Amino acid sequence: DIQLTQSPSSLSASVGDRVTITCRASQSISPYLNWFQQKPGKAPKLLIYAASSLQVGVPSRFSGSGSGTDFTLTISSLQPEDFATYYCQQSYSTPRTFGQGTKVEIK
Amino acid sequence: QVQLVQSGAEVKMPGASVKISCKASGYTFSGYHMNWVRQAPGQGLEWLGWINPNSGATNYAQKFQGRVTMTRDTSINAAYMELSRLTSDDSAVYYCARDGTPTGGLDYWGQGTLVTVSS
Numbered sequence: 001d002i003q004l005t006q007s008p009s010s011l012s013a014s015v016g017d018r019v020t021i022t023c024r025a026s027q028s029i030s031p032y033l034n035w036f037q038q039k040p041g042k043a044p045k046l047l048i049y050a051a052s053s054l055q056v057g058v059p060s061r062f063s064g065s066g067s068g069t070d071f072t073l074t075i076s077s078l079q080p081e082d083f084a085t086y087y088c089q090q091s092y093s094t095p096r097t098f099g100q101g102t103k104v105e106i107k
Numbered sequence: 108q109v110q111l112v113q114s115g116a117e118v119k120m121p122g123a124s125v126k127i128s129c130k131a132s133g134y135t136f137s138g139y140h141m142n143w144v145r146q147a148p149g150q151g152l153e154w155l156g157w158i159n160p161n162s163g164a165t166n167y168a169q170k171f172q173g174r175v176t177m178t179r180d181t182s183i184n185a186a187y188m189e190l191s192r193l194t195s196d197d198s199a200v201y202y203c204a205r206d207g208t209p210t211g212g213l214d215y216w217g218q219g220t221l222v223t224v225s226s
Contacts, residue, residue: 001169032210032211034211034212036213038152043202043204043216044144044152044202044204044213045216046208046213046214049208049210049211049214050208050210050212053208055212087151087152089152089154089213091211094154094156094166095154095168095169096142096154096211097154098151098153098154100151101152
């Protein structure tokens with residue numbers, strides 16, 4: 001199985017901050033890397049697919065980059081509604097594993 | 108608009124089985140794989156498998172092989188996930204999610220079904 005390791009596991013940030021979350025895969029998975037946002041009690045929401053493609057309706061402050069085994073989710077200017085947990089997921093092979101999550105909290 | 112509506116919460120005894128439904132609307136049901144993902148309380152996301160609604164072909168995570176069965180009914184645009192031999196470790200919210208992008212991004216999700224396994 002492909003292992004995904006996210007870092008950090010949690011972070012504190014202020015509104016307006018630039019936030020970066022990384023996801024490292026145990027083998028090359030380009031470009032089959034997706035990013036999700038999840039708020040408490042809600043289903044995950046797809047933000048980025050194919051490593052860097054912005055899902056329809058997602059604000060442009062979210063961006064994804066990376067290739068091979070190393071990927072990044074960036075929020076260019078953190079907004080109040082962005083405080084949530086973020087997960088990466090690989091769709092290169094089954095089982096389609098998820099990272100352990102990164103919780104973004106208010107500083 | 109695309110919608111996935113799941114069946115309601117379930118409480119089951121250890122050793123029992125649970126079957127959850129996911130009713131799709133707003134798109135061609137047979138055109139997209141349906142995935143099942145679960146989340147234990149306070150934990151991360153775990154993929155159980157997918158079903159191709161067109162052919163009925165399935166792909167299960169090895170961890171659940173022999174315990175999970177995914178089926179579909181194309182006449183009513185519904186997918187089902189049955190998990191047997193439940194233990195307390197299976198207590199979780201179970202989601203269905205459509206495989207909606209060319210590279211396997213899960214673009215629409217059901218609202219989740221809470222399964223509680225308790226004696």
